[in-house]
Amino acid sequence: MENLFGTIGQSDVKALLATNTDAKPVAVSIEPGHGTIPYGCLIYRKSSGLYAPAAAGQISDSYNLLVLKDNVDTTTNAAIAVAAAAYERGEFLAGKVLKDDGNSGYEAVSAAEAIVLRRYGITFRPFDDWSEDDVEVDNRVALSVTVTAGDHGSASVDKATAKKGEIVTLTCTPASDYEVDEIEVTAGGVTIGSDGKFVMGEEAVTITVSFKAEG
Numbered sequence: 001m002e003n004l005f006g007t008i009g010q011s012d013v014k015a016l017l018a019t020n021t022d023a024k025p026v027a028v029s030i031e032p033g034h035g036t037i038p039y040g041c042l043i044y045r046k047s048s049g050l051y052a053p054a055a056a057g058q059i060s061d062s063y064n065l066l067v068l069k070d071n072v073d074t075t076t077n078a079a080i081a082v083a084a085a086a087y088e089r090g091e092f093l094a095g096k097v098l099k100d101d102g103n104s105g106y107e108a109v110s111a112a113e114a115i116v117l118r119r120y121g122i123t124f125r126p127f128d129d130w131s132e133d134d135v136e137v138d139n140r141v142a143l144s145v146t147v148t149a150g151d152h153g154s155a156s157v158d159k160a161t162a163k164k165g166e167i168v169t170l171t172c173t174p175a176s177d178y179e180v181d182e183i184e185v186t187a188g189g190v191t192i193g194s195d196g197k198f199v200m201g202e203e204a205v206t207i208t209v210s211f212k213a214e215g
Contacts, residue, residue, distance in 0.1 A: 025069050026088055029081040034074045038106055041068045041098045042117075043086060050081050053100040059113045065120050067097055089121030097124070140164050143204045145188075152178040153211040162200040170196040174211050181212035 030037065031050040037043070042054040045064040054065060066086035074082050094114070098106040109117065114124050140163035149155040153174040162168050170192055172180050183192055188205030190198040198205075 024088075025085040026066070028066065028084055028086050030072050030074055030084050032074045032079060032081060035104075037068060037072045037074065038098060039068055039070050040092070040096055041100075041106060042066070042109065043068055051084075051086070053106070055100040055102050056113070059099065059109065059116050061116070061119065065117065065122070067092065067122060087122075091123045091125055094124035094126050097122070143188075143200065143202075145200070145205045145207075147207045147209065150181075150208075150210040152213075153180070153209070155207070155209040157207075162205075164200055164202055166200045167197055168200055168205075170198070170207060170209075172196070172209050177214055178211045179214050181210040182208075184208045184210075 028043070028051045029049070030043070031046065031048070031052045034053055037053055042059065043051040043066050044054040044058040045051055051066065054063065059065065066088055067090070069085040069087060072082055072084045094111075095108045097109050097117075099109050099113070101107040114122075117123075142161040142163050144161055145157050145159055145168055147155045147157055147170065149172075153172065155170065155172045157171070158169045159166070170183070172183070174180060184207070185192065186206045186208055188201060188203045190201055190205055192198045192207075
């Protein structure tokens with residue numbers, strides 16, 4: 001157990017498990033070129049199959065996230081992936097699991113991000129005034145936004161799904177010598193502004209765009 005808990009009373013408590021339930025480490029390959037990645041850092045799986053430090057943008061349902069078990073030096077050979085160990089799940093000391101701060105450093109994950117990590121089986125025990133109780137959980141459901149374009153043009157939205165209250169932008173692009181004829185909301189009941197923006201309601205949205213010859 002000592003290798004999991006570190007030494008109680010040290011000023012720098014290791015970002016390891018507060019409990020080792022279901023927390024067996026797995027072997028991963030770390031992408032080179034990230035300097036020394038500290039223990040406790042969140043890492044995410046890239047499309048290459050290699051892992052890299054996770055920033056705020058990767059703490060989502062779109063990525064496979066793990067917690068690095070030990071410091072990893074990725075500078076020794078900049079062309080070769082480094083073997084490392086990481087935890088798939090477990091209960092960690094809150095405030096001690098890190099993310100890439102986007103400025104060549106690392107910082108603790110926020111309480112809001114911890115709620116996302118919970119879905120991965122990564123949970124936390126309170127530490128250093130950090131509390132999930134301060135976070136309002138977003139229970140809104142993401143609904144689909146579907147756009148169909150007729151001949152002589154194209155149409156798209158900047159979000160394939162959106163939650164109630166979120167702003168979605170519709171973009172219509174007519175072919176040469178054509179213009180937008182009609183924008184019809186066939187489901188969802190939203191009102192599209194002259195700038196193409198609308199506020200998502202409580203239902204999935206379906207939009208149909210047609211085009212006509214100019215003049």
